[in-house]
Amino acid sequence: MNKVIIIGATSGIGRELAKMYAAKNWLVGVTGRRRELLDSLQQDFPDNIITECFDVTSGENIECLKHLTQLLGGLDLLIYNSGYGEPSETLNWEIDKNTTQTNVNGFVEMVNFAFNYFVLERKGHIAATSSIAGIRGNSFAPAYSASKAYMSIYMEGLYIKAARLKLPIYLTDIQPGFVKTKMAKGNGQFWVSSVEKAALEIYTAIKNKKRIVYITKRWWLIAKLMHCLPMFIYKRIG
Numbered sequence: 001m002n003k004v005i006i007i008g009a010t011s012g013i014g015r016e017l018a019k020m021y022a023a024k025n026w027l028v029g030v031t032g033r034r035r036e037l038l039d040s041l042q043q044d045f046p047d048n049i050i051t052e053c054f055d056v057t058s059g060e061n062i063e064c065l066k067h068l069t070q071l072l073g074g075l076d077l078l079i080y081n082s083g084y085g086e087p088s089e090t091l092n093w094e095i096d097k098n099t100t101q102t103n104v105n106g107f108v109e110m111v112n113f114a115f116n117y118f119v120l121e122r123k124g125h126i127a128a129t130s131s132i133a134g135i136r137g138n139s140f141a142p143a144y145s146a147s148k149a150y151m152s153i154y155m156e157g158l159y160i161k162a163a164r165l166k167l168p169i170y171l172t173d174i175q176p177g178f179v180k181t182k183m184a185k186g187n188g189q190f191w192v193s194s195v196e197k198a199a200l201e202i203y204t205a206i207k208n209k210k211r212i213v214y215i216t217k218r219w220w221l222i223a224k225l226m227h228c229l230p231m232f233i234y235k236r237i238g
């Protein structure tokens, strides 16, 4: 049985991915802070879901990850999906701190552990949900866009490291545009994907060992545009 751990699987994209992997008969370790939502997933797939309830900002990440890996009896795929973001228009330190602790500190601690684990195993796959928002700075949520840029750059670094090690360790950077969850904030949203469609595209990209996947696929176009927009235009919208 293949084994996956999804960090941040209580709701939205992570929950849908957990259901999808469980339905395909993977053994799925799911995490998040909301115990009752983890329990309901477990009740829906009693033979396939194992839960571990913890907060990625609380300092017990590695202990919990090790414990969950032990319960699963190994690990083939880690998906870091936990994320936090709020508009910080007046540059609120609490928002920026929580964003960084969740999207940067939690991410790097767990992905670093998983990469080293996979080096010892000589195989594995890590996926992380960053965002299209990480392509450029954003005045509405500066820490959110910066944290997602950190994730993407770190994943790229690990991709090169795995290639240099000549090991079949795969890295997939998931970059959603808008997906219909409570994380999708702000006016003027467009090309909003359903959670089901997003999860299916992510599942397929991971299966195909893609390095970067835009969700949905047509957000590739926005990604390319964002890279090219000169600052005198970008600063009107960013």
Ligand SMILES: NC(=O)c1ccc[n+]([C@@H]2O[C@H](COP(=O)([O-])OP(=O)(O)OC[C@H]3O[C@@H](n4cnc5c(N)ncnc54)[C@H](OP(=O)(O)O)[C@@H]3O)[C@@H](O)[C@H]2O)c1
Pocket (backbone or CB within 6 Å): 007, 008, 009, 010, 011, 012, 013, 014, 031, 032, 033, 034, 054, 055, 056, 057, 081, 082, 083, 084, 085, 102, 129, 130, 131, 132, 175, 176, 177, 178, 179, 180, 181, 182, 183, 184, 185
């Ligand atoms: N929706 C979009 O339009 C969109 C666009 C780009 C990127 N993303 C990214 O996609 C990922 C999934 O978000 P979503 O849209 O599915 O929203 P969501 O339903 O709010 O899911 C967020 C997940 O992160 C977990 N999480 C948040 N803070 C946590 C913490 N301190 N410790 C442990 N887990 C934590 C939540 O679990 P608990 O609350 O139970 O802890 C939940 O399972 C995020 O990384 C987000 O940044 C979303």
